[in-house]
Amino acid sequence: MYRTLQQAIQVRIQSLLAEKYGIELTNLAVELPPKIEFGEMALPVAFELAKRLKKAPRAIAQELQSALAEIPGVASVEIAGAGYLNLKLDRAATAQRIAADEHASVGGAGFRLVEHTSINPNKAAHVGHLRNAILGDSFARMLKPDEFKPGYETGVQNYIDNTGVQVADIVVAVTAVKGMTLDDVRGWLTELLETNTRLDYACWDLYAAVSQWYDGDPVQAAARKQLRLDTLHKIEAGGNDTAEIAELISTGVLRRHLQTMERLGIEYDFLPRESEILHLHFWETARQLMVEKGVLYLETEGKNKGCWVMRRAGVEATLDGPDEDAKIIIRSNGTVTYVGKDIAYHLWKFGLLGKDFGYAKFHEYPTHTCWISTMHGEEPHPSFGHANAIYNVIDSRQDDPQAQVKEALRGMGYEAEADRYTHLNYAMVALTPRCATELGYVLSEEDKARAFIEVSGRKGFGVKADDLIDRMIVAARTEVDARHPELDEAERAEIATAIGVGALRFFTLRFTRNTVIAFDFQDALSFDGETGPYAQYAAVRAANIFRKAGVTAETALSAVASLDLTSMLAGEEGTSVWEVWLTASRLSLVLEQAIAAAEPAMLARYAFQLAQQFNNFYHRHHILTETDEARKTLLLATAAVARRELVRVLGWLGITVPSAM
């Protein structure tokens, strides 16, 4: 609703400026004043115009004042400070529109493809992967159509590098280190299933072990590295026992990853695999296109002689001599690099490759199917390679290769696609020295002094996702058991899960993307203050009021339509109620900003603010004992509005509100 009024004011001011001064301002700030006494909207526009009009800001503000006061919904306009235009809204009318759920529409045309998680299927997921998946899942929820917004048609995919070196490493671990054959591996996997042992956990240790093994014997080092390479090539080629082992293990680990993520409410629509990108020859098609468009060329001299290269992103082309800084796409031995394959893959995403995967059903979620890429798929099937905009949730350490892929699109003339290519990057998750010590790692004095320590799959150093989720839920369960002994086992478990998952997701999302998270159990397991449970608790309290009052939130909201709210929202007392409405009304504005910035943290912050606002209100105004019927109706509606928007924001963050806490 705030956004709706803001838009109306922007439109009015712009036409006013055009007719009065013949000026066009595209970026017109309408801000939230620092204090409610200044009103609900502040316009610094007079400062902006002062120089261009060669007039004092206050004089300009005075000229605009009266016209602004005529806008429906605006109660008064005051000039403050050196020339701020402060608007006060018609609280009663605005509240009634909010109660009726009038709000700006968020959404648009075009298919959006969000890619996240993308964990190498060779070991268990850890905290770093959780940040990726939670960010991506939350962002997809922000985009998708739901009861609040038309949104955008959105597909969620999880890219699986099932033919990479990391999978090769695990195959080496199983075959060379453990000496297993294909049949042994089959038996091993069956045994793990029957004993309910997590395959990804077993691989976690194997991966650390094989990393040690490569360098363990100086005499054997070269041979072992060669074995690794040979294994990789057999996996890429397919149709042999080694590839079959890779397929069995990587698919098994992938299924584990899906289970882990499903615990957090994270689901996927499609799992494109590297093996199909290879076998369907995406790259060969892309190479032809790149050569035709002139972005890929054969270097004939210099250090890259014999390679096919392209200009590096952000670097001007050299006029004479070889471009020594160029990015190698095809090596002199004719094989393609990772970036080359990634370019092919991204041409597919935008529907520019002229090829598609085969699709097969892989996993059934309660409400939809998750598909996986195959050579020859089932019919009918959905298709994902026709995106208008893409969002790649990938660690900031991949900034350069991502920029290179985007540069390739630009070089091929796909400017519009490059503009709608968002690398949704984020800083890594590390561990605090304290947390590392707690996990049993011995740190050097130098490491102890660091702010954080990087996790390492190769060293087997890190916090596994399932372990963390387990601990979060156990911690929540302890509290729930103490507070609600009267509830049955199943309900307590359900509540503890909602709280544990909510705490974890919120903890991950409250940091903005470019902040390095130094993970610590003590911080993550906190349920007080700026946390998920704090926001959930506010929503639960609001729900309790309706249960005890014997009315529904819906009737409370529709009842305010026939009330005269003017005096009840005025004065200091009224303002403390009105502030809840004002904060609630900013929902669509905040969502819009969070989508534009691709920053779910903005929603997490907002959820906390709204919960805080509600808790303040809850303590100050006693709803159930209110004797004035009209006032009671307003207070109930206030709780209803706060809860409604709280449930919505939390929903976009993938956090559910439990039945009790």
Place this chain on the structure above:
RNA sequence: GCACCCGUAGCUCAGCUGGAUAGAGCGGCAGCCUCCGAAGCUGUAGGUCAGAAGUUCGAAUCUUCUCGGGUGCACCA
């Protein structure tokens, strides 16, 4: 060496595309459960926004430099 990111209260972080007296949470101190659930609320202390110069009506925010921390820069994926 080059590129990018970061430096804000004791700690962890916000600060919305330059706006009003820089805000939260945690921790500290002092309070609030015969009152809709205290996973809550109230009050209080705590800042040279790393440092310097510049741009302008106005800078934590933009530019340049310095210091400190991080990441990336393979004929790896």
